[in-house]
Amino acid sequence: xxxxxxxxxxxxxxxxxxxxxxxxxxxxxxxxxxxxxxxxxxxxxxxxxxxxxxxxxxxxxxxxxxxxxxxxxxxxxxxxxxxxxxxxxxxxxxxxxxxxxxxxxxxxxxxxxxxxxxxxxxxxxxxxxxxxxxxxxxxxxxxxxxxxxxxxxxxxxxxxxxxxxxxxxxxxxxxxxxxxxxxxxxxxxxxxxxxxxxxxxxxxxxxxxxxxxxxxxxxxxxxxxxxxxxxxxxxxxxxxxxxxxxxxxxxxxxx
Numbered sequence: 001x002x003x004x005x006x007x008x009x010x011x012x013x014x015x016x017x018x019x020x021x022x023x024x025x026x027x028x029x030x031x032x033x034x035x036x037x038x039x040x041x042x043x044x045x046x047x048x049x050x051x052x053x054x055x056x057x058x059x060x061x062x063x064x065x066x067x068x069x070x071x072x073x074x075x076x077x078x079x080x081x082x083x084x085x086x087x088x089x090x091x092x093x094x095x096x097x098x099x100x101x102x103x104x105x106x107x108x109x110x111x112x113x114x115x116x117x118x119x120x121x122x123x124x125x126x127x128x129x130x131x132x133x134x135x136x137x138x139x140x141x142x143x144x145x146x147x148x149x150x151x152x153x154x155x156x157x158x159x160x161x162x163x164x165x166x167x168x169x170x171x172x173x174x175x176x177x178x179x180x181x182x183x184x185x186x187x188x189x190x191x192x193x194x195x196x197x198x199x200x201x202x203x204x205x206x207x208x209x210x211x212x213x214x215x216x217x218x219x220x221x222x223x224x225x226x227x228x229x230x231x232x233x234x235x236x237x238x239x240x241x242x243x244x245x246x247x248x249x250x251x252x253x254x255x
Contacts, residue, residue: 020188025223027225031227052249061075070106075096075161075166141168153212195211
């Protein structure tokens with residue numbers, strides 16, 4: 001006897017607009033003034049990083065036109081690269097430092113509490129209130145996950161790894177827990193976030209240019225949350241950059 005399969009329709013298209021409006025109202029982007037400050041600081045830091053990083057590290061993956069990469073050298077590994085003790089250590093094959101997603105948290109930790117990220121019962125993440133949020137990357141920092149970017153931009157460089165986007169200040173947004181999945185898996189939502197990024201910061205992306213603008217017709221209905229700029233932001237960002245310089249210098253010196 002044949003088994004009858006019932007059809008369960010995918011109705012997600014009917015709520016995409018509403019989802020985008022909700023996300024626009026609750027997503028925190030880093031203020032453009034902060035991004036601009038980091039970008040300018042990177043112009044001078046590039047040579048210092050070049051002098052201390054692993055000889056195999058391709059710095060072009062982290063320093064590019066408009067780069068606001070906070071932790072050059074850092075990237076997410078693929079599964080076959082996760083040997084024993086891989087986390088936060090130098091991967092000798094390409095001179096990068098492999099990380100599981102904690103280093104992007106340093107950016108928001110400093111902006112919130114002027115402290116480096118630390119988790120657990122005694123860490124700063126929970127007391128700061130940041131544990132109510134998740135971090136989301138708008139543009140992928142892995143080349144094999146840039147399928148939508150490839151169709152959304154007229155020019156796409158398939159030869160340059162986009163590792164700098166892993167800790168790019170403008171590329172890491174803060175979203176309340178439970179709301180990040182659409183930014184990972186729904187193309188219409190992702191395209192809206194692409195456009196919002198370009199509106200806030202211009203094109204400071206590696207390997208992408210000529211956005212086609214193929215966002216949904218209801219994009220104009222989204223009322224985006226304004227980025228926050230506290231009076232002490234520069235002090236906090238300077239502390240963050242001092243932390244990165246000391247950390248990277250020690251890490252590569254000990255590799």
